[in-house]
Amino acid sequence: MFVDQAKITVKAGDGGNGIVSFRREKYVPDGGPDGGNGGRGGHVILKVDSGMRTLMDFRYKKKYQAENGKHGAKKNCYGKDGVNLIVKVPPGTLVKDVKTGVVIADLTEDDSDFIVARGGKGGRGNSEFKTSTRRAPTFAEAGFKGVERELILELKMIADVGLVGYPNVGKSTLLARVTKAKPKIANYHFTTLKPNLGVVEVIKGQSFVMADIPGLIAGAAQGVGLGHDFLRHIERTRLILHIVDVSSIEGRDPIEDYRVIRDELKQYNQKLAERPTVVVANKADIIADAQLFDAFKDFIKSEDLPLFTISAVTGEGVDRLMRFVTEKLAGLPIEPLVESITIEDLEMLEEKHNPYQIDISKQGDVYELTGEGVARLVYSTNFDDYDSLRRFEGYLRRRGIFDRLREMGIEEGQTVRIFDFEFEFYD
Ligand SMILES: Nc1nc2c(ncn2[C@@H]2O[C@H](COP(=O)(O)OP(=O)(O)OP(=O)(O)O)[C@@H](O)[C@H]2O)c(=O)[nH]1
Ligand SMILES: [Mg+2]
Numbered sequence: 001m002f003v004d005q006a007k008i009t010v011k012a013g014d015g016g017n018g019i020v021s022f023r024r025e026k027y028v029p030d031g032g033p034d035g036g037n038g039g040r041g042g043h044v045i046l047k048v049d050s051g052m053r054t055l056m057d058f059r060y061k062k063k064y065q066a067e068n069g070k071h072g073a074k075k076n077c078y079g080k081d082g083v084n085l086i087v088k089v090p091p092g093t094l095v096k097d098v099k100t101g102v103v104i105a106d107l108t109e110d111d112s113d114f115i116v117a118r119g120g121k122g123g124r125g126n127s128e129f130k131t132s133t134r135r136a137p138t139f140a141e142a143g144f145k146g147v148e149r150e151l152i153l154e155l156k157m158i159a160d161v162g163l164v165g166y167p168n169v170g171k172s173t174l175l176a177r178v179t180k181a182k183p184k185i186a187n188y189h190f191t192t193l194k195p196n197l198g199v200v201e202v203i204k205g206q207s208f209v210m211a212d213i214p215g216l217i218a219g220a221a222q223g224v225g226l227g228h229d230f231l232r233h234i235e236r237t238r239l240i241l242h243i244v245d246v247s248s249i250e251g252r253d254p255i256e257d258y259r260v261i262r263d264e265l266k267q268y269n270q271k272l273a274e275r276p277t278v279v280v281a282n283k284a285d286i287i288a289d290a291q292l293f294d295a296f297k298d299f300i301k302s303e304d305l306p307l308f309t310i311s312a313v314t315g316e317g318v319d320r321l322m323r324f325v326t327e328k329l330a331g332l333p334i335e336p337l338v339e340s341i342t343i344e345d346l347e348m349l350e351e352k353h354n355p356y357q358i359d360i361s362k363q364g365d366v367y368e369l370t371g372e373g374v375a376r377l378v379y380s381t382n383f384d385d386y387d388s389l390r391r392f393e394g395y396l397r398r399r400g401i402f403d404r405l406r407e408m409g410i411e412e413g414q415t416v417r418i419f420d421f422e423f424e425f426y427d
Contacts, residue, residue, distance in 0.1 A: 004155040004232070006058035007098070013041025013082030015120035015143025016069035017379060018128065022136065023075075033137055034076045035126040041119030041146040042066030042082030050110040052090035053197075055155050066117070069143060072125040082119055082146075092158040092236065098150040100349050102341055108158055115343055116151060120144035123380065129387075139388035142379035145372065147347070154232065159197055159211035160329055162234030164265065165243035166257045167215025167225075168250070170282040172196065173312040174243065175212040178322055183212055190215060190226055195233045202322040208329050211237065218260050221267035231268045238332040239325060240265075240277045246293045246309070247283035254281070254296040276332060278306045280321060285311040360404055367410055367425075368417045369401065378419055402427060 016038025023031025044066050064087050070079035095105040095116060105114040123141035130137055163171040167189035175181050179198025184191050192214045201207035213233055214226040221231070234240065242261065246254045258279070266273035279300050287293050300307045308324065310317035357371040377395060382388040396402060405416065405425065414425050 003054050003056040003059050004229075006055045006153045007062070007150065008058050008153060009063045009148065009150050010044040010087070010117045011063070011065040011148040012044050012117035012119040012146030013066040013068040014146045015039070015041050015122040016071040016079035017143050018123035018125035018140035019072045019074075020126040020138055020140045020382070021074045032135065033125075033127040033130050034074055035140050036072030036074070036077040036079065037125045037128065038072050038122030038143040039069030039079035039081040040122050041069045041143070042084045043115045043119045044085045044087065044117040045113050045115050046089050046093070046095060046105070046107060047086050047113040048091050048093070048107045048110055049088040050091050052088060054090060055093070055153055057088075058153060066119060066146065068146070069119065069122050071143075072122070072140070076125065076127055079122055081122075084119075086113070089153065090155055092156050094154040094156055096152040096154065097346060098152060100346065102346060102349065104151075104341060104343065104346055117147040117149050118343060118347070120146040134387050137387065138385045139380060139382035139391075142376045144376070156236050157195060157197060157211055157233040158209065159233070159237050160208040161200075161210040161239045161241055161325060162237035163210065163212045163241050163243055164216060164234060165261060166245065166252075167191075167217065169215070169243045169245040169257075170312040171212045171215070171243050174241075174280075174282070174310075174318070175210060177312055177315060177318060178202070179210060181212075193226065195230055200322055200326075202319060203326045206326050206330070208326065210241075216261050216264050218264070220264040231265075231272070235269060235272065237275065239329060240272070240275050241280050241325070242277055243280045243282050244296070245283050246281040246296055247286045248289040248292050249283065249286060253292055255292075255299050258296070258300075276328065278308060278321075278325065278328070279303075281307060281309040282312055284309045284316060285314050358399060358401060360401070360408060362408060366415045366417050366422075367405055367408065373399070374418055378421065383421055 018037045019035040021035035023034045025031055044064055064085055066085035067082035069082045072079045089107060091108055093107045096103050107114060121144045123143040126137045126140045165171055172183035172185045172192050175183055175196060175198050178200045181196050181198030183196040192212060196212045198210050199207050200210050211233055213230040217225040244254045244258050308317060308321040310321055358369055358373040359371040361368050381392040410425050412426055415422050416425050
């Protein structure tokens with residue numbers, strides 16, 4: 001089965017908590033704080049495996065979670081970092097973040113990898129909070145949550161040359177003739193149901209990859225027929241071979257066929273229509289209407305495009321065409337498909353959308369704080385410790401929670417609840 005799109009969820013590991021602990025040694029009274037830091041959560045990393053050809057694996061497994069960092073321990077022991085999770089993807093995988101709609105990576109090169117979700121930092125243990133005036137801090141910091149993201153993976157195969165054309169014009173026949181690929185070939189429309197790739201090497205050391213996609217028909221760009229789903233695979237190609245059946249054996253006019261396909265490419269993506277194109281007149285061995293063929297040749301000349309006349313079945317003209325393509329490719333740059341962004345940029349974007357969220361609701365006279373941001377804060381606070389409470393208050397103030405409470409109409413002395421903890425509001 002050929003699967004070229006998938007939606008998955010990746011969850012990086014949470015950072016381990018820092019812990020509160022005090023040295024307890026024989027003969028040492030009043031040992032200082034020795035609570036260690038938590039470890040970092042594992043990242044989720046996508047890595048290109050050139051042996052993979054589809055996104056099929058992602059059809060069955062949708063959730064990918066890296067290991068959490070371990071909590072800190074006594075004697076200033078750091079918690080272990082969580083193990084990174086490496087997820088293999090085929091070359092040509094485009095990675096989109098669902099929430100922001102941003103393309104974060106375009107993974108093409110073998111073995112290249114990309115962190116798609118960074119593990120949460122570990123929290124600091126109480127020994128890190130020791131100062132000259134605060135010799136025995138009784139609080140530590142909670143680990144940060146690992147990022148969770150929904151991603152769309154989209155496979156855009158990496159081929160240098162794309163074969164496009166009406167169904168049954170001989171695209172697969174040509175691919176089979178010049179490469180080791182064995183696409184299905186038959187005399188009916190839509191024989192090819194999924195893209196096929198093959199390597200062409202007519203000039204030694206100058207091989208290139210050619211892709212054969214299902215035939216296109218009018219309306220393809222809007223989803224008619226099969227072609228639309230596969231057009232994305234030729235988006236990466238540097239050169240398009242537009243195959244036209246010039247035999248008129250099916251009673252169609254090659255000029256008309258050419259125009260229809262051209263239009264579809266343009267509608268799908270203007271860039272495709274601007275891509276360097278070579279027109280290939282196929283089935284020259286069985287031309288039924290020489291007049292139509294002559295008209296076609298004149299027409300292509302007027303379009304100012306290179307035209308090659310071949311027979312994919314007899315092999316006539318094929319070698320000449322492949323040599324021309326090889327040389328043409330040498331002068332065509334490989335351009336990245338999309339501008340991707342760094343994970344840091346994405347995190348900043350998300351941070352703006354939703355930093356560790358704190359929600360406030362009002363129940364009767366009580367104001368209640370909930371959300372991710374609060375959970376971390378509660379762990380990181382020792383409500384019996386004055387210093388810790390001051391940090392807690394400072395954090396809420398910096399995050400604008402006091403302002404928000406006031407906007408909601410809170411009065412001095414009213415109750416604010418966070419989980420089981422309640423305090424009276426005084427500004
Ligand atoms: N006589 C002749 N027949 C050809 C030539 N090229 C292809 N054919 C025949 O045309 C029919 C269709 O060939 P395919 O290669 O399957 O065509 P396709 O463009 O891949 O078709 P779809 O996959 O359906 O889009 C087959 O019967 C081929 O044998 C040619 O140059 N000359
Ligand atoms: Mg085919």
